[in-house]
Amino acid sequence: MRTSKLLAAVAVVELAAAGFATYKEIRSDTDNSDAITYYELDRSDTLFLYIQIIAGGDHQPLIEDFKTLARNYGSQNVSAIPRVRYGNDDGSVASEPADADLILEDVATWATVFSEVSGIIDIPVIQAGFLGLWGEWHSGHFCPEKGIYDTRENREVKKAIVDKLREVGPKVAMRYPQDHKALYDGDRGVTIHNDCIFNSGPKGYDGGTFPVEDRETWVSYTKEVASNNTYGGEPCDQASDSTFDWTDFAEVCGSNGLEAYIHEFEFSYLNPGNPPAFQQLFNDPSWADCVDDIGAALDSYL
Ligand SMILES: *[C@@H]1O[C@H](CO)[C@@H](O)[C@H](O)[C@H]1NC(C)=O
Numbered sequence: 642m643r644t645s646k647l648l649a650a651v652a653v654v655e656l657a658a659a660g661f662a663t664y665k666e667i668r669s670d671t672d673n674s675d676a677i678t679y680y681e682l683d684r685s686d687t688l689f690l691y692i693q694i695i696a697g698g699d700h701q702p703l704i705e706d707f708k709t710l711a712r713n714y715g716s717q718n719v720s721a722i723p724r725v726r727y728g729n730d731d732g733s734v735a736s737e738p739a740d741a742d743l744i745l746e747d748v749a750t751w752a753t754v755f756s757e758v759s760g761i762i763d764i765p766v767i768q769a770g771f772l773g774l775w776g777e778w779h780s781g782h783f784c785p786e787k788g789i790y791d792t793r794e795n796r797e798v799k800k801a802i803v804d805k806l807r808e809v810g811p812k813v814a815m816r817y818p819q820d821h822k823a824l825y826d827g828d829r830g831v832t833i834h835n836d837c838i839f840n841s842g843p844k845g846y847d848g849g850t851f852p853v854e855d856r857e858t859w860v861s862y863t864k865e866v867a868s869n870n871t872y873g874g875e876p877c878d879q880a881s882d883s884t885f886d887w888t889d890f891a892e893v894c895g896s897n898g899l900e901a902y903i904h905e906f907e908f909s910y911l912n913p914g915n916p917p918a919f920q921q922l923f924n925d926p927s928w929a930d931c932v933d934d935i936g937a938a939l940d941s942y943l
């Protein structure tokens with residue numbers, strides 16, 4: 642009895658690819674000394690890490706900061722799920738420069754950096770990033786459309802980014818199922834991340850992740866390639882089709898709430914910092930059982 646319980650506990654620990662992933666960002670031309678200092682995380686052993694670079698800028702100081710962060714957190718057995726995005730001098734986010742060679746040079750630089758921290762910090766998955774606002778593959782020069790609706794030239798840039806990051810070793814996650822299908826049809830060697838989970842509740846569109854005109858097709862495709870495949874991201878209520886009330890904690894924690902959605906899609910990690918109401922729930926001791934259940938649901942998938 643004792644032994645089997647112990648073995649079960651070990652198996653669960655090994656399966657726990659990420660669980661709650663704590664938001665963090667480091668930026669070029671910024672004092673990141675606090676962000677790279679180790680602080681114990683709340684019910685989390687993974688960072689949801691944005692790395693914000695400036696097009697044409699000197700990446701070296703930020704690379705040093707990232708490596709310090711990797712040592713500080715990696716030595717505490719905390720892993721990191723990184724995404725590189727572009728920003729402006731004032732720290733705000735920007736979409737990518739209209740120069741594919743420059744982007745691919747930056748991708749190669751960061752792919753090398755991620756390789757160099759192998760053995761220092763675990764990286765369960767790399768989010769593709771680089772294109773679009775927040776590295777989210779929309780509203781950018783090379784990502785005005787998704788999947789086959791984008792130009793062949795843009796699809797080539799998208800594929801070159803993912804292929805270069807795949808050389809690092811960890812799985813790479815793309816933002817949109819349509820881009821995944823156009824470039825890696827059915828291939829679970831590339832997974833998906835979702836920046837707007839549960840934006841409109843259990844039958845919603847996750848803020849444009851699933852196209853309104855054909856939701857079921859893209860939900861099925863997403864499950865085919867991403868379920869139990871280091872699929873995760875952040876919940877949101879910020880997209881235009883938001884209809885779910887995250888301040889209704891009983892609903893979030895109810896039988897048709899977030900835990901059921903995690904099981905439906907087999908998510909393995911979530912940033913609990915968004916939307917702000919979810920962070921409040923996460924911080925509220927009277928809802929601790931619900932938060933623990935959500936964490937356990939995440940921990941049951943790879
Ligand atoms: C990290 O994990 C290793 C291997 O499981 C273990 O030996 C070590 O004590 C852990 N370190 C910390 C700080 O938890």
Ligand SMILES: *[C@@H]1O[C@H](CO)[C@@H](O)[C@H](O)[C@H]1NC(C)=O
Pocket residue numbers: 869942943
């Ligand atoms: C998730 O994947 C792991 C590893 O492939 C497998 O052992 C586990 O059974 C899968 N879980 C589900 C629910 O499919």
